[in-house]
Amino acid sequence: MNFNFPILSLLVLTPIIGALTLSLTSSEQLKNKTILLSGLWISVGEFLLSLLLPIFYNKSQNGYQFLEFHTWFDQFDINYFVGVDGVSIPLILLTTFLIPICLLCSWNSIQTRVKEFVIYFLLLESFIIGVFISIDLVIFYVFFEAVLIPMFLIIGIWGGENRIYATFKFFLYTLAGSVLMLLAIIYIILVTKTGNIQQIAGFNFQENIQLILFICFFASFAVKVPMFPFHTWLPDAHVQAPTSGSVILAGVLLKLGAYGFMRLSVPFFEYASIYYQPFIFTLSCIAIVYTSIVALRQDDMKKMIAYSSVAHMGFVTIGIFTLTSDGMNGAYFQMISHGVVSAALFLIVGVVYERHHTRMIADYSGVTNIMPKYSFFFMVFMLASVGLPGTSGFVGEFLVIMSTISVNVYLTIFTAMGVVLGAAYMLLLYKNVNFGEIKSNIKKLHDLTGIELFYFICLAFLTILLGVYPKILFNMINESILQGIL
């Protein structure tokens, strides 16, 4: 199909242009709500624009589509080369879907410096989309790093009381991982004389060099995912970030690491991927079991969900490195599902935090009597997170666990243990918050407002849809995974 409209560049540029326009208006003239509303319209427009991608994407055709090519640095053969395949499109949709929700959930909670807030979110959106569409390593790296800047500011300006520590930790951890990847990228470009991801995937690196390069990439992506010993920035960042920051962090930013593993590490370094398989499985198993146990002991709701994110992302890394079609598909499904469900869970916490200004589980009890609609949606997302069949959480976990059997049975046992532990802490959380005696200070809380109801319905719909009819996603990704990654 001939599709010459530069839709991908437009996807990247729309938020940037929106942010620029907003920054040129003087803040005295506009009310906060007007600014939020204009940001919302821009992001909704962006979402509608991104819906063109799955509509016009040709599933029967291999490789990247909607290609755009402009020379950038002639001398290095580094080009602005973008395109999408089935692996990128769902993540782009997830991003454009979550950004309006982030702005919606900040409707009342963000009162200061609203214009900056909207600008940073729009910039963040275009940088994230930039990561998913780039087929050139340097462009990929540029966007991958640039994401840090708006996120740093979002956590640092609108975060909780310990925000400076959290945002510095987030920034420096991620940067330290990424610079090693930069060295590896430069080396690869010098050796292969190209920055094009497809061509590099066809290049056979020497085995011992693969092992080193893999570790360099691993340093960057493992921090981002985050995998077990590198995960300590995540609880801090989540707890201190504003609700919208947590939503985008859990929803999309963590996926950047897993996407990097899928898109770069596995296709580039086939030998090293097999060589490091046990290593990554070990780390992921520790992540699943250990962080689940840690999550059991948390008294802060956000921290508990943050740890559960680490556990869920453990499934993703296991799935990817089984290097089987089932595992990959399952891991990818888990990514999307976790993007929706954990984002929703952070919103759930945000709703009560905005009303009651505490995240401690002990401060809540019997919420279901006061806020019935709220506890209904809480239940939906809690069950999705646990992995109840019929919700999106089930499909990914099931596929991953199934694929591990072909690799190693012990791995299956540990992975499955994660599901049980996940059920334990999520049910505990739900029980403590929603059931029991009604605490006196809970009584004044009011139930979900229209806006909140709206975005919860959207998220719940998506969760159920993916759970009941997962084919809608698999149709999109399966071919691309088989052709492009394995």
Next chain:
Amino acid sequence: MFSFNLYLPEIFILILILLTIGFGVFNKDLSISLNTIGFLFISFFLINTGFSFYERYGLTGNTSKLIVLTKIILSLGSAVFILLSKRPLKNDNIYRYEYILFILFATLGSFILITSTNFLTAFIGLELQSLSLYLMAAFSTKNLSSNEAGIKYFSLGALSSGFLLFGISMIYFEMGNFNFQDISSFGFMGEIGLALILISLFFKVSAAPFHIWTPDVYQGSPTVSVLFFATLPKLASLIFLFRIYHEFNIVDIQSLNYIFQIVCILSLLVGVYGAITQKVIKRLLAFSSINHIGFILLAIMSYQYMSEGAFFFYLIIYIITTFGIFSVILNLRNIDGELTQISQLNGLKSLSRSKSIAMLVFLFSLAGIPPFAGFFGKFFILSASINEGLYVLSAIAVLSSVIAAFYYLTIIKNMFFNNPEIELLTDTNKITQVIIIISALVLTLFFFYPDPLINLVDSLFSQN
């Protein structure tokens, strides 16, 4: 063969100096505009003559290009700097015409230094440049710390000049010659002599472990003078260092190459570790400049692949960024005068949106975070050094830049996250504001449209 034409840029500066001595006493403002126009004329002249201008000296094509381009940048930079310096000097009550003379002498010295093909000429150029800098450091005569800075700078600088002379004399002892061309292979004495020359140059560009003067001099001197020595004379000294490294093939002399590598590593590390705990803006910038010198030395060492381009690109970006940062500092004042502490930048975001955003761009660019131009500076240098096989040095360089990110982030934290504590008065100095805006735009737009800068650098240093 003596050709008068070759000395035209230097002669122009001499004429400017004479005119300034003549008229500057009566009318300072006139001499400022005169010199600005004069320097613009010189850069125009150099652009017009073309890059092969100095090939008639017997220099190779690439060196000639390097020299012409550096001179263009030096004269453009001096023109901008002379325009910019008026307001801050007035604010400090030291607006005297001698200051412009020092700028002229320093630039003349830089011109002579980078063009020299002979150790004695180089020495004269370097000394002319350095002596003017000492005076600029001590220019605020009523201010004790400025005097202290001047004396410190002078006494240590004189020591390093002694090293330089001693090194030159050792080379003369062995070769019986001062000309670069006639000096080919080095014996033991020659190597030691060259090492001493290198040490003296390391001192001038403030590479660790010869950096001790830098923080004190930066802190004590008038800020506007610091802007000058952080950029233009340093550019000239680095270009000269680059020429020494390549004309004498230091890469083949094992011992000197070790010295180079050690100095590079130390600069990278000392720069970042020194800067972490600093509370004073200028001291922090001093240490951060040491870290950047480490990167530049890395570029000098990896000489094959695009390294001249990478080296020069990094320098251009660094100079633009430094001009921007210092313009922001010069543009802000509180009741007591200039801002000195980092904590005085608290809440700059709510005071001046444009300045804080520009500062954000400068700092992220210095830290090497994409999409700003500073990232590409580091990217090209690392490409050159990895291509050269300097893996360990490259790894140290990138890790040091992670630590460096910490203190740049601290400044950003103060500006964006903290609430304002003290009243800040913004100086409505149009020139610094224009510089801030232009440099921030250059650093940002490079990502979207890299062609002009890249093509400039590439056309200069391509192999043909």
